[in-house]
Amino acid sequence: MPKFDSELRLNVSAGLASVAVASTLVLLKLWALWATGALSIAASLADSSMDLLISLIGLVAIIYAARPADQDHAFGHAAVEDLTSLGQAIFVFASGCAILWTAAHRLVNPEPHPLAQEGLGVAVMAISAAITMGLVAWQARVSRSTGNKIVSADMLHYVGDLLPTCGAILALFLSARFGWSRVDSIVAILAALIMIRGAVRIGASGWHALMDRSAPEDILAKIERLARDTPGVRGFHDLKTRTAGTILFVQLHIELDGGQTLSEAHAIAAEVKRRIIEAYPHSDVIIHMDVWQPGE
Template sequence: MQADSQIRLNLSAGLASVGVALVLVLLKLWALMQTGALSIAASMADSAMDLLISGAGLWAIIYAARPADDDHTFGHSSVEDLVSLGQALFVMASALSIGWLAIRRLVSDTPPDLEAEGAGIAVMLVAVVLTAGLVLWQRRVARRTGNKVVAADMLHYVGDLLPTIGAILALVLSKTMGLSKVDSVIALIAAGLMLHGARGIGANAWHALMDRAADPEIVAGIETIAADWPGVRGYHDLQTRTAGSKLFVNLHIELDGEQTLREAHDIGAALKRGIVAAYPQAEVIIHKDVWHG
């Protein structure tokens, strides 16, 4: 697939994400005004964060697609990590706010009654359908392009389905059984899930910004490719780091000093292509040393 086609697909997923998030915020705001349900407030806050995250993700996709230049010789993919770190902090703050409100309602002797549960249920069902449709499209794009930003956004929206379904459950129980406190319990669970997700997003972004090595499985895979490559007598000083969806690899290989420069170049170039074939997002630099075995 051509790079331009991949960029268009990634942009389509980003635009769809922003559009769905905006529609969900407006629908849930109306439902919250009708019902006063805290679980809907939690779901709306989550959708508002989705809108922010999706907008930042769309901008990151556009910016990261820019080619390397004199000021950014390794490209612009680190913007994805910066955006992710900011998103994680925002998610944590919102989750703590929702959790605090949920606890206050749980310990209150007179929690507010929910109203217009039917309208709230209808809105949340629409939210489930829209979110599920977005997830299916993002999954298709991620599989075709391998874009990790789209894949991560897809997983985020998969996680959003749980608090949305929880809000529906809270409204159903309130309408049929009068169990209004279930609303606060579900909101508290949703806040915990948001904190857990934000921790993972923030940790991954922080590690990438600190030039942490790639996943051990990826490092082991590169080592296996280098060790088994025809003409390579040995290798050393393998270094990896990630930046956004890109993987940067530096590797020294040991070659027979008696062969021609062209032969040595061809071995190194072929190995580079082999690593990129296994890890399409990789930027690989091969250094050639003389084998002293």
């Protein structure tokens, strides 16, 4: 089996596991919310609902982004990952704001909102945390093996979910033990702020990629070093980069001795390209050859 097919299967398995876990958590937390009325569970439920949507979109994006370039998409389909992440971020941001508003309103209300069946809520949230940890473990293994950004981002998102889930457990415990029901609203506010912060980070990354922002400075510096250290390269200029999903696009003009044969010049350009792809396997590299002008 080709390595690409093997990596795709691993990525899809991680996507399917994410959808299955998110669906299970949504059903569990719906039941817990109905039984307890705890806003911290509502915040965790909203987060899990978004997880389900994000997981479904992510699964589709993994499959679609793996499609090869065609006549209508000469550079491939990897940009769907960035478009997907931007849409997810907008949805998460809006939901976080709604939870923040509701929790703040309940917190300032003179009469604290009563909670019910806190023990049941704690049990449900503990099961949710255990399931989430299992998913994160599998996603971490797939991410290390394939380097897929969708799987990595989804893993980090579920790691972030563990905090509000554990917070909801704490809120329900304190309410049952000491009657501190307002802790529920405080936990919901913290969870909402975490969601909003994550949405801004994910949205900014997707936006920059869709706007063809250059690769990070450390990547540019490494590409320049690889070109400079290649035997036969007298100089280089007009390095341009952009990213689309997991793919790094690179264009570079190298300056070569005009007295050598075309075959020799092509071999040097091919070596520069090989070195860049070796450093960044998921890259699309175009090397332009120019005649070196001494004294420039």
